Amino acid sequence: MRNACALWCLAAVILASCVGRQTEQVVHVAVAANFTEAAKEIAQIFEQQGETRAVLSFGSTGQLFTQITQAAPFEVFLAADQETPRKAVTAGFGLADSVFTYAVGKVVLFSTTLDLTNGEAVLRAGDFEKIAIANPSTAPYGGAAMETMTSLALNAQLTRKIVQGNNITQTFQFVETGNAELGFVALSQVLGRDPKSVWIVPQPLYSPIRQDAVLLKKGSENKAAREFISFLKSPDTIKIIERYGYVGTP
Amino acid sequence: MFVSGEVGSAIRLTLLLASITTIVLLLVGTPLAWWLARSKRPWKEAIATVVSLPLVLPPTVLGFYLLLALGPNGPGGWVAGFFGRRSLAFTFIGLVIGSVFYSMPFVVQPIRNAFEAIGERPLEVAATLRANPWDTFWSVAMPLARPGLITGAVLGFAHTVGEFGVVLMIGGNIPGQTKVLSIAIYDYVESSKWSQAHMLSAGMLVFSFAVILSVTLLEKRLRRPAA
Numbered sequence: 001m002r003n004a005c006a007l008w009c010l011a012a013v014i015l016a017s018c019v020g021r022q023t024e025q026v027v028h029v030a031v032a033a034n035f036t037e038a039a040k041e042i043a044q045i046f047e048q049q050g051e052t053r054a055v056l057s058f059g060s061t062g063q064l065f066t067q068i069t070q071a072a073p074f075e076v077f078l079a080a081d082q083e084t085p086r087k088a089v090t091a092g093f094g095l096a097d098s099v100f101t102y103a104v105g106k107v108v109l110f111s112t113t114l115d116l117t118n119g120e121a122v123l124r125a126g127d128f129e130k131i132a133i134a135n136p137s138t139a140p141y142g143g144a145a146m147e148t149m150t151s152l153a154l155n156a157q158l159t160r161k162i163v164q165g166n167n168i169t170q171t172f173q174f175v176e177t178g179n180a181e182l183g184f185v186a187l188s189q190v191l192g193r194d195p196k197s198v199w200i201v202p203q204p205l206y207s208p209i210r211q212d213a214v215l216l217k218k219g220s221e222n223k224a225a226r227e228f229i230s231f232l233k234s235p236d237t238i239k240i241i242e243r244y245g246y247v248g249t250p
Numbered sequence: 251m252f253v254s255g256e257v258g259s260a261i262r263l264t265l266l267l268a269s270i271t272t273i274v275l276l277l278v279g280t281p282l283a284w285w286l287a288r289s290k291r292p293w294k295e296a297i298a299t300v301v302s303l304p305l306v307l308p309p310t311v312l313g314f315y316l317l318l319a320l321g322p323n324g325p326g327g328w329v330a331g332f333f334g335r336r337s338l339a340f341t342f343i344g345l346v347i348g349s350v351f352y353s354m355p356f357v358v359q360p361i362r363n364a365f366e367a368i369g370e371r372p373l374e375v376a377a378t379l380r381a382n383p384w385d386t387f388w389s390v391a392m393p394l395a396r397p398g399l400i401t402g403a404v405l406g407f408a409h410t411v412g413e414f415g416v417v418l419m420i421g422g423n424i425p426g427q428t429k430v431l432s433i434a435i436y437d438y439v440e441s442s443k444w445s446q447a448h449m450l451s452a453g454m455l456v457f458s459f460a461v462i463l464s465v466t467l468l469e470k471r472l473r474r475p476a477a
Contacts, residue, residue: 063440130340135423137441163340163422174422178322179339 025052027224028073030064032080032211033134033167034105034141034186038244039078045240046231052224060167062138068093068216075219076228078102078211080168081140085214098215102232103246105209107144109199110175110190111182119199122182123154128161132174132183135164140209142168145184147206187245211246257450259426260434267342267430268410271349272357275406278350279357280399284387286358287365298362302355309415312352316420320344340422345430348416357406364398365391397472401465408461412454 031039036058043054057064057072061080068074068088077094079085082101088094109119116122134142142164149155163179165171168186175183190198213232219225231237238248286298304312317339320326326338326347338344368391376386392399414432421428423437431450438447 060440062442066440066442069442129336130422132422135437135440137437163424165422166418170419173317174339177317177339178327179317179320179337180422181336 025050025224026055027052027075027219027222027228028055028057029076029078029228030057030059030068030072030074031078032061032064033058033139033169034080034188035078035103035211036169037188038103038241038246041240041244042232042237045237046228049231050227052227054224054228058167058169060135060139062135063167073218075216075222075225076213077216078213078232079140080105080209080211081143082210082212084140085212088214088216092217094214094216095220098229099212100233101210101249102213103211103241104249105141105211105246106187107141107148107184107201107206107209108187108190109182109201110172110185110193111197112175112178113181115196116182116199117196119201120152122199123149123152123158126154126157126161128181130163130174130180131158131161132163132165132171132180134168134171134184135166139165139167139171140211141184141186142171144201144206144209148184148201151205191245210249256425256429257434257446260429260431260450263342263426263429264411264431267345267349268407270346271353271410272403272407274346274350275353275357276399276403279354279402279406280361283358283361283402284365284391286362298358301358304352305355309352309413310419312348313416313419316344316348316351316416320347320420339420340424340428342427344420345417345428348420349410349413352413352416353406353409356409357402360398360401360405361395362398364395364401367398368394397469400472401469404461404465404468408458412458 029039029043039056039058043056046052046054057074059067061084064072064074064077064079065084065088068077069091077085077088085094085099089096089099109116109123111122114122114128122128133145136142136146146155149158163174165174165183168189171183172185172189174180175185184201187198187200213229215225215229242248282301286294286301318324320330320338322330322336326344327336330336330338330341335341338347372390372394373386376390377383381389412432413430414436417428417430417433418436421430421433423429423433429437431454435447435450435454438444438450
């Protein structure tokens with residue numbers, strides 16, 4: 001009897017804390033993995049400025065989209081391409097007039113062991129066992145990596161050496177742990193690294209990674225979601241985004 | 251196999267991985283289970299606990315440590331050096347190593363139970379008939395423990411087929427080498443190719459049902475004293 005009583009009390013406490021949480025303004029944001037670090041800083045400043053909390057979920061753009069189609073509780077979607085937010089709008093999950101480009105990303109080749117001062121030469125020489133890219137079918141940065149290799153006409157030569165990370169964060173981790181000698185990652189992930197370990201892929205080799213945001217229908221009634229989007233467009237935020245290696249788009 | 255291309259290669263790879271893992275686990279797990287069942291050393295339960303850890307550890311923990319251990323700075327990288335490579339991650343061998351750890355409790359536990367169920371008596375009788383320990387093991391213990399061995403083998407095989415998290419972390423999604431069924435399904439789901447995902451998932455469902463059912467029926471039959 002006493003045990004049952006304790007259980008009820010516990011349940012009541014948990015329930016109360018859940019309800020208590022809900023009175024606080026919250027916005028749920030789905031963030032493409034490449035934007036992880038920038039998004040964390042932006043969310044922190046956003047929280048300091050108002051009463052609103054931004055809850056971030058990270059994954060590859062494709063994964064997040066699949067989750068959105070299955071009624072994930074996301075209200076804002078920061079993708080790593082333009083196609084996916086557009087798809088979200090067409091499929092009836094996003095608001096058409098809310099789509100905008102929040103950042104333009106850059107692809108880099110990164111290694112912890114090789115000198116990448118001339119990254120193209122290293123790729124052509126092919127003197128490595130494994131090269132890591134993000135899964136091109138779900139991660140736009142993986143698509144850009146494939147595009148780069150195609151532009152260099154190295155596809156056939158490198159296919160057998162490719163290992164795929166589930167998203168750009170895992171791809172980075174494959175290189176960071178040394179399991180792959182080098183890999184295509186986002187510039188934002190290697191800021192502050194030894195310049196020799198990074199080769200910024202020249203723009204003509206791949207099309208610019210324009211990353212679009214979209215307000216999702218789930219968030220259309222949430223004031224916090226709209227606040228977060230306008231905060232994302234503010235000049236101060238754009239400065240942060242640029243500090244993380246992206247081109248900002250005012 | 252009538253399925254071709256990507257799906258077929260994922261199925262073949264998965265079956266190969268599960269078969270090799272099961273063989274390795276029977277070779278390693280049987281002596282280990284025997285020792286765990288027979289030894290009087292007080293710290294043997296610590297070893298048994300280590301074997302059982304994958305039951306409760308998130309696959310991410312195992313995957314993370316494996317990634318470091320298989321890499322160029324770990325023992326895996328040292329072994330890979332003999333083959334002129336730098337890492338065992340992203341290789342089939344790497345997956346076998348991961349699967350052996352991950353499926354070990356499913357093989358060792360039933361075999362150990364079977365050995366323990368034999369008790370002292372049959373082994374003592376064998377000894378009085380001048381069977382040496384090696385003889386006793388092969389002609390008394392092993393036949394008596396057969397239900398446990400079969401259960402262990404089937405569960406180890408099935409659990410390896412169903413493995414996902416560890417492979418996701420150390421595999422690198424290479425078709426024909428590390429892209430096993432569970433990863434292929436994940437890939438199809440995440441890239442919205444649901445018809446393929448449905449096909450493979452339904453196959454897995456039927457397979458899992460068949461495995462569990464047959465283990466149960468098999469155990470029942472083997473346990474019958476008349477056998």
